Amino acid sequence: MIIKILGSGCKNCETLKANTEKTLKETGIEAEIIKVDDLKEVMAYGVMSTPALVIDEKVVSVGKVLKPKDIAKILENHK
Amino acid sequence: MFIFEWLNNQLLRMEWLSNLIKLLVENGFGLSIQDRLGGSIHFYIYDVIKIFILLSVLIFTISYIQSFFPPERTRKILGRYNGISANILGALLGTVTPFCSCSSIPLFIGFTSAGLPIGVTFSFLISSPLVDLASVILLASIFNWKIAIAYVVVGIILAVIGGTIISKAKLEKYVEPFVFGNKILDVEQEELTTRERVEYARDQVLEIIKKVWLYILIGVGIGAAIHNWIPENIISAVLGQDKWYSVLLATLVGVPMYADIFGTLPIAEALVLKGVGIGTALSFMMAVTALSLPSMILLKKVVKTRLLAIFAGIVTLGILIIGYFFNAFGYLLM
Numbered sequence: 001m002i003i004k005i006l007g008s009g010c011k012n013c014e015t016l017k018a019n020t021e022k023t024l025k026e027t028g029i030e031a032e033i034i035k036v037d038d039l040k041e042v043m044a045y046g047v048m049s050t051p052a053l054v055i056d057e058k059v060v061s062v063g064k065v066l067k068p069k070d071i072a073k074i075l076e077n078h079k
Numbered sequence: 080m081f082i083f084e085w086l087n088n089q090l091l092r093m094e095w096l097s098n099l100i101k102l103l104v105e106n107g108f109g110l111s112i113q114d115r116l117g118g119s120i121h122f123y124i125y126d127v128i129k130i131f132i133l134l135s136v137l138i139f140t141i142s143y144i145q146s147f148f149p150p151e152r153t154r155k156i157l158g159r160y161n162g163i164s165a166n167i168l169g170a171l172l173g174t175v176t177p178f179c180s181c182s183s184i185p186l187f188i189g190f191t192s193a194g195l196p197i198g199v200t201f202s203f204l205i206s207s208p209l210v211d212l213a214s215v216i217l218l219a220s221i222f223n224w225k226i227a228i229a230y231v232v233v234g235i236i237l238a239v240i241g242g243t244i245i246s247k248a249k250l251e252k253y254v255e256p257f258v259f260g261n262k263i264l265d266v267e268q269e270e271l272t273t274r275e276r277v278e279y280a281r282d283q284v285l286e287i288i289k290k291v292w293l294y295i296l297i298g299v300g301i302g303a304a305i306h307n308w309i310p311e312n313i314i315s316a317v318l319g320q321d322k323w324y325s326v327l328l329a330t331l332v333g334v335p336m337y338a339d340i341f342g343t344l345p346i347a348e349a350l351v352l353k354g355v356g357i358g359t360a361l362s363f364m365m366a367v368t369a370l371s372l373p374s375m376i377l378l379k380k381v382v383k384t385r386l387l388a389i390f391a392g393i394v395t396l397g398i399l400i401i402g403y404f405f406n407a408f409g410y411l412l413m
Contacts, residue, residue, distance in 0.1 A: 039184065039380065043188045046189070047189075048150040048151060048154070048185045048186055049186075063150075065282075
């Protein structure tokens with residue numbers, strides 16, 4: 001599983017990345033986290049508010065700094 | 080009417096706080112607030128506390144309302160309208176959509192990719208920093224309701240006219256090509272629960288306070304300095320009502336500056352108390368908030384210099400007209 005975090009280099013994106021890492025560690029789910037900061041690449045996903053969370057090329061959340069428990073729920077649904 | 084006036088004075092102007100700080104300065108520090116030092120300390124403490132209280136309450140309320148208008152929904156609503164009504168709606172939605180200058184670019188691209196005319200997007204981009212609900216309530220607190228409402232009306236008119244000119248001038252060719260034809264994400268966002276909205280509003284309060292507290296302290300500091308230390312004749316020589324160049328000067332100084340509207344309000348307040356025209360003070364505030372170097376640099380990534388210059392030109396001109404208009408007719412609102 002590949003998880004991408006789309007952002008513009010803001011602080012919220014860092015927080016989302018940290019929360020995602022924490023969730024992976026807690027749930028024991030294996031995934032690769034990639035941070036995408038390039039504007040053109042971010043826009044190619046069609047999101048308008050960052051940070052956004054993308055799992056296996058599917059946008060699952062936009063404009064929210066998700067808490068670890070929210071991320072865990074999303075990962076659960078994704079399976 | 081009496082009750083309304085009482086609520087206005089106590090809740091918005093916070094006269095109780097002014098009196099409390101007066102007691103503190105006079106009895107605690109042993110200074111009279113008629114004196115320079117006592118007066119500046121009173122102005123500083125009172126204004127800082129007042130702005131922080133109002134700001135927290137307002138951002139909370141407004142963020143709660145804003146949680147109903149994420150950019151995706153705004154874009155959908157705007158897509159249903161054409162012509163000037165789209166510009167008007169863009170300007171109005173600009174006042175309630177969550178927005179900071181760092182998110183203006185994704186919004187610009189997202190709106191444009193969805194096929195919205197760039198003029199409508201510009202109406203939105205102009206009104207968004209210029210007129211927001213928090214600044215309106217603060218204006219009502221510092222000046223009065225008539226001025227606050229007049230400010231909203233002229234701000235929205237400026238956004239509509241600016242966007243319409245950009246639409247009519249067919250400036251799409253000055254937008255960077257990669258902006259067009261991006262994928263449009265159309266996942267239906269799940270409705271937030273009330274608890275999530277409250278959490279969102281609370282986070283916004285913390286985030287915005289963290290971002291603007293320094294501007295407020297500096298802004299009120301400058302306000303206090305103007306209020307008590309700079310002689311009135313110097314200020315009126317430069318920015319006085321009778322000087323034709325006062326509005327021009329206030330606008331040109333304000334354009335490159337970057338500060339939050341909450342930091343500029345106390346400066347405007349002090350200037351008006353010193354006899355500067357309300358139009359001059361409003362021009363300064365609008366110039367600082369609507370145009371700034373950082374937001375220009377961001378916009379430069381997606382539009383060519385020509386369009387950027389036209390955008391800045393229209394907004395500056397509009398602010399000048401508003402300034403002169405308020406200086407000429409502002410006495411009707413005081």
